[in-house]
Amino acid sequence: MKMLNLFIVSDSIGETGELVAKAAVSQFRPGLQHTKFKRFTHIDSLDHIKEITELAKEQGAIILYTLVQTKMRQALVEYCNLYNLESVDLIGPVINLFEKELNEKPFEEPGLVRKLDEDYFKKIEAIEFAVKYDDGRDPRGLLQADIILIGVSRTSKTPLSQYLANKRFKVANVPLVPEVEPPEQLFQVDPAKCVGLVITPEKLNSIRKERLKAIGLNDDASYAKIERINEEILHFEKIAKKIGCKVIDVTNRAVEETANLVINHIQQK
Structure with a gap:
């Protein structure tokens, strides 16, 4: 042959x-x-x-x-x-x-098609990362993340994580609850990579009430009470100060607007 x-x-x-x-x-x-x-x-x-x-x-x-x-x-x-x-x-x-x-x-x-392929796979990798390390699921992801979001419940951490993932950033987020100690990895990362999300108690009260109604629960549960919300926000502020991270008020901001602020902060740092 x-x-x-x-x-x-x-x-x-x-x-x-x-x-x-x-x-x-x-x-x-x-x-x-x-x-x-x-x-x-x-x-x-x-x-x-x-x-x-x-x-x-x-x-x-x-x-x-x-x-x-x-x-x-x-x-x-x-x-x-x-x-x-x-x-x-x-x-x-x-x-x-x-x-x-x-x-x-x-x-x-x-090499243009190669660049397109690499960009696509980087995006998929970032989306999978955001899902895997959503809601503090695995604190080991904090050490691998490009961006870490912290905040109390219902401050748009998950949708913001997914939006940023579509921009090719690996994002992990951690919910802060007074009764639960934050993972130790949160205090080991570069503070410049961490962003805290805060919201006014009144706005959060409204959001949480709607959330409770949506899942068929009474909207006067402790989760939606102003006293509880104030306690959680104080806890958040204490942790954010300890980390030394940037804090963004998301009260009247769309996810896209908050994402731009996060990206600008990360790129400047």
Whole structure:
């Protein structure tokens, strides 16, 4: 069986080119036997192109390439013609078609799709992190978080955590209750990463009453009483002062507005 020698040339990591090459080879050799794949990645100079084509000439290789810059593709074609090499442009024809269809010039910036993928997975990771470390579920997450939110119940810690997660921040939040000691990890983190959320007793009283009604309970429970709320807020202020963290009043703020304040604080620090 004849040996197939393939050079995958890319201005990024060459993953796309290799996947296409393997998909095609598998139609002839399902186990990819008697086939050599060699990736040449992050190719960004004409000298690289010349060296690769010279090596391909020596080894009798076929070149498959994903180069987004026109000058690089043209140089590769010229050298392949010079050395009588077989080559396949895997992305150029598509870029040319889209340029004609959209009447726009391509960015010709290598690795853009990789950046999009990385951004997407970072977002998913942050969302999963926010769910895992929501409501003080596992205090170990505090040491790994980009942002830590603290506050009494019903100060929008969870929706704010999810909103920030969609902005690629890993967020953990901790509810503060007078009867429960805060986790020790809360006092080990950088105070600049911690943000306290506070709300006026009157507003919190209204929110908690509505919450109790929504779950079918009487709205005069201790949870919604002003005396209890004041006690919780005093406890919150004591903990926030001990940590030395920034405190944001969320009384009349939408989640988006609070999130912007949190992000600005984190970026400044």
